[in-house]
Amino acid sequence: MNILREECTLTRWFAFEPEERQRLHRGVIPTAAEFRLLEILWSLGEGTIEDFLRISEEDYPLNYKTVQTVLRIMENKKFVSHSVRGRAFVYRSRVKRSEVSRSSLRSLLDRYFRGSRSELLVNLLENEHIDDTELQELERLIRSYRKASISKRQNSR
Numbered sequence: 085m086n087i088l089r090e091e092c093t094l095t096r097w098f099a100f101e102p103e104e105r106q107r108l109h110r111g112v113i114p115t116a117a118e119f120r121l122l123e124i125l126w127s128l129g130e131g132t133i134e135d136f137l138r139i140s141e142e143d144y145p146l147n148y149k150t151v152q153t154v155l156r157i158m159e160n161k162k163f164v165s166h167s168v169r170g171r172a173f174v175y176r177s178r179v180k181r182s183e184v185s186r187s188s189l190r191s192l193l194d195r196y197f198r199g200s201r202s203e204l205l206v207n208l209l210e211n212e213h214i215d216d217t218e219l220q221e222l223e224r225l226i227r228s229y230r231k232a233s234i235s236k237r238q239n240s241r
Contacts, residue, residue, distance in 0.1 A: 113184070113188045113191050114161075114163060114184060117154050118154060118157070118158050118161075121151065121155065121158065121164075122158075122163065122164075122179070122181075122184065124136055124139050124140070125164065125176065125177040126177060126181055129176070130174050130175060131174070131175055132169075132172045132173065132174055132175070133148060133172075133173070136151045137151065155173075155175055162178055162179075163177065163178060163179050164176060164177055165178050192204075
């Protein structure tokens with residue numbers, strides 16, 4: 085790894101909260117099954133296994149024992165925590181959606197695109213159909229980000 089990339093990595097690393105750095109350091113990102121349960125928790129705020137089963141009936145029903153096992157694994161990974169209410173375990177997410185998105189995207193970039201955001205973007209542009217409206221929106225976002233970045237640099241002088 086070259087020095088410049090190491091410096092950028094360290095800068096991004098220290099921008100995270102200590103608990104988040106610890107999870108990301110281990111390279112732990114949720115599996116598809118864990119992500120599905122996290123999505124349910126993010127929508128509910130908190131929930132019992134029965135809540136997971138009730139909500140999952142709308143698309144693809146979950147199995148009680150499977151949910152129980154996956155939640156236990158997620159608890160070991162520090163993705164969720166639980167408290168006891170009566171005889172039921174009530175689960176809460178310990179990770180934010182933005183944190184999971186950020187670490188998952190970082191993993192994707194590092195694993196498949198050698199950390200290059202431009203390589204990812206070129207791949208999307210060449211291999212995915214992106215309509216004119218979406219391209220215009222992407223261009224607008226890039227201009228807006230560039231303008232904010234320049235303004236931020238000028239204000240920090």
